Amino acid sequence: MTGTTISEQASVQRIAPLPLAGAEQQALREVWGQTLVELAADYPALVVLDGDLANSTRADIFAAAVPDRFFEMGIAEQNMVGVAAGMATLGFVPWLSTFAAFMANRATDQVRIVVAQPHLNVKMCGGYTGILTGKTGKTHQSVEDIAIFRAMPGVVTLAPADGVELRASMRAMMETPGPMYLRVTRDPSPVIFPADYQFQIGAGVLLRDGADVGLIGTGVQTVRVLEAADMLAREGIAASVLHLPTLKPIDSDAIVALAERTGRIVTAEDHSIVGGLGGAVAEVLGERRPTLMRRVGLRDVYGESAPNDYLLEEYGISAGHVAAAAREMMGRG
């Protein structure tokens, strides 16, 4: 594990993750609600608009702590986005509380016309991302949200991996004007980032360095990527792990450097392989450094309601699937 050039890239960060064994589990949605309260103290313009899901997204934590800046919008996501845009013109910074499926799909045209095109400072948050959504089934799972927001010019698209990164990314969102989309996973996830982690929008994070294969994760799937890297290490395969919490603007230099270093790329996401992380990485490599790659994610299908463990296996997005893709690329499948 020597001679890497990745850490010399200007934007990429090199962080040693906390060990997964015995890691603290944090519920990301609770971190989200608590962080809004923290940010409200520092930013008087912050307001929260909720689509009648506050006790699911945990915007209710904010509603209890800062009631005069919490606005119940009812089950009307299109109006919620429009009201947010109007408030943004007056200098408010609205944070939207709903599920990713509704944020991305129900209100797409409203986001396009009154948030993305005029580039207004609205922070769009999608809870219950991916397919691990508490047995809600395909209607409430979200496998296209990254693709939708990533396709909108000027919309920063974020998918943090754990509670530490979520909290840090929300402060960065508040400090940076402009339309942004934030993925917030429903279920608890192990803490992998140290408490002093500094989040940079657009910067990849190199969590592990190895020359045999480059594994790229986003959101909580990065935890499964780290598990996969451990599995591969036990088999003598040295994997790099690059975490991309920002899907847009994507850290293309970090992706290219990883491809140069390893020659093999596996992406992992709890999202469709069409238009998500895998698609984004393929776009970068196709233009800048054609590299054999495998995309681990939803293979152009919708999910179903079932326990998480079943869904990870059935839809091929477990740590084992990431490791298997790497093995197959190395001719050791």
Place this chain on the structure above:
Amino acid sequence: MTAARSAEERAPRVATRPSLDDLQRQSVEARKLIIEAIHHAGAGHLGGPLSATDILVALYFDQMTIDPTNPAWPERDRFILSKGHSSIALYTVLAMRGYFPVDELNTFDAAHSRLQGHPDMHALPGLEMSTGSLGQGLSPGAGMALGARLRGLPFHTWVMLGDGEIQEGQIWEAAFWSARNRLDNLTAILDYNGLPQFGWPEERGFTRETPIDDPGAKFRAFGWHVSECDGHDQASIRAALDAARAHQGQPTCIVAHTVKGKGVSYMEGDFNWHAKVPDDAQLAQALAELDTQIAAIGNEAAA
């Protein structure tokens, strides 16, 4: 959260109000500029802009508290043209009011123009919200009205809706939420010209069924204060706008009865003129008819 405001605070913050004849004259002048701009551009909408013209003139010359030399003034009244395809009418009134040179109307729809086909809030001073995909203007208006209340700002927010776009569900999401929050600093003006772009045919070839019957009853059912006016009569428009600003406890919807293509004989009531460009002869006829109308205003005043 709603602090009662005095009658003085709720009155139009305009020093001296123009005469009704002046407003009518400005409206006909605006129609001439609108038709010339569309003829020059060779593209754009006419029916809807002409039905909306008198109301826009009333808002910008008589009702709204604005300062064209300081379009970012925080206390200015807000106006959103939800029926964004009538942009040329708004651009024309903004130019006449001094937001930008009237000559610039000839750049409508051209490359690099600030006068985009549908309003771009960052392209041109005086535009408060980007619109174009129909049914979306009322929600941002509600957001501005809520923001004004939170900030203690005295401005009123006006949103012009088309009667076709109120078929969109978001309008009724916004209607419900605005009434629930008692946004009495918000007024929707419905340009009720009765003709959508294509719609449902009636027996006569160029007329259409009204997109939504009795829209006032529907807004009333959603908790709004509803009034009606003749959208081509400045006295009627003024009374309705003044009353809407003064009404407390509810948002107001003004159902403005209008004629699509108003002011030009061969366009009035014909859905085909929704987005059609007049040829040179048609332009000349339209301008002649409008000049006759201006002359008549003077005669009425003298009589």
